[in-house]
Structures are given as structure tokens and as C-alpha cells.
Amino acid sequence: KRAQSTGFPLITLDDTPGWLMEQTRVRFAMTLETDAAKALAQSIGVDLGILSRELEKLSGVAGEGDRITLEHVRLAGAVLPKQDRWRWFDLVGSRQFEEAITGLPVLLGQGESGVGLVVGLSSHLLRIGVVVEKGPGALEEVLPPHQKWLSRQIGGQAEGWTPKTIRVAILRLLRVDRLLKASSLSDEHHLEEWLLTLMGPEGIKA
Structure with missing residues (x-):
């Protein structure tokens, strides 16, 4: 059989907040607010490995709540942009x-x-x-x-x-x-x- 390679589209910065919100919903059954997703994306960029680890940290920071807010991102130590x-x-x-x-x-x-x-x-x-x-x-x-x-x-x-x-x-x-x-x-x-x-x-x- 001829070997086949599977290509995955590169994620862009505009994709990143949406990806973060989807991952939060699927993996943690929580809602990541849009402002929080944008701040996290702008702070970290498009490295999905780092972003995934940050989501795990944020789910812990949010505790028993069902939403991750901009304040949770701040408490987790992310450097928030002054201008979104x-x-x-x-x-x-x-x-x-x-x-x-x-x-x-x-x-x-x-x-x-x-x-x-x-x-x-x-x-x-x-x-x-x-x-x-x-x-x-x-x-x-x-x-x-x-x-x-x-x-x-x-x-x-x-x-x-x-x-x-x-x-x-x-x-x-x-x-x-x-x-x-x-x-x-x-x-x-x-x-x-x-x-x-x-x-x-x-x-x-x-």
C-alpha cells in the first residue's frame, strides 16, 4: 500500500480564541468567556501545547464554577494585553x-x-x-x-x-x-x- 500523510491546517491567531472556547467546553464542560479567550490567545499565541496546559490550569483556578472569566486568566498569572x-x-x-x-x-x-x-x-x-x-x-x-x-x-x-x-x-x-x-x-x-x-x-x- 502507498503511504499517505495527513495534513492538519495551521491554526491562526484568529482561530485561537474559538479553539480555546471549544476545548474548554469539550474537555472541562465549562464556558470560557470570549474576553478571557482573546486575552489568553493574545498573551500566548498559537502554540496549542502551551494553550492546552493553560486551560488545565484555568479550570483549576475557576474551581467549582462553570465559567472561566478574564479575572481567572489574570489570577492564573497571564500577562494581559493593555490593548485587545x-x-x-x-x-x-x-x-x-x-x-x-x-x-x-x-x-x-x-x-x-x-x-x-x-x-x-x-x-x-x-x-x-x-x-x-x-x-x-x-x-x-x-x-x-x-x-x-x-x-x-x-x-x-x-x-x-x-x-x-x-x-x-x-x-x-x-x-x-x-x-x-x-x-x-x-x-x-x-x-x-x-x-x-x-x-x-x-x-x-x-
């Missing part, structure tokens, strides 16, 4: 650009890269675009299983966008991506400039 990266994407999606500008240097100071944020922003805007054009149900259908948790906030954010404004924002992000790779200016400069353009008349015109 997904909350930051939600700020942009909700057009709260001034708050996003305030949080940008905090995110970058936590180790996020400009290119990584451009990738995350592009994905977030594309998800909003799906809801704008086809409705919330369509987004649920196209998201991978471990990313369906991302759809919960998108519906409300989509109300502030049109297909045109989504397209303009993404095209401007492509320019930011090129500048990040070629310019001597800082990542913060280019991303802040992008946010400021969205605050202007051209950025909000339908």
Missing part, C-alpha cells in the same frame, strides 16, 4: 477612529507589527463587506469554524459602511502595506495616517 487587538479592530469597524488612534501605539508597543495589523484590518473590513452586501447570515457561512465568534460584533459595525467605503479603505490599506515595506517612516505613522484619512470627508462619503 480584536477590540481595536472593532473600534475601526465601528468607525471610532480617534479611539483607534489612541490605542495604536499601545498595540505596537505590545509587539504587533504594522504589516500584521494591515493583514488583520483587511480581513476585518472584508468580513464587514460580506455583511454589507449579503447580510450577517452570509458571514456565518463563510467563516471557518473556529472564527465564527468573530461575527458577533460585525453586524452592528456594518451599518456604518457601504461597498464603496469598504473598497476605498482596503485600497488605501494596500498603499499602507507598500509604504510599510519601503518607507523609513514608522509603522505608527503610516497606520495613523490611514485612520485620519477615514475620518475625513472622503473617508465617510457613501
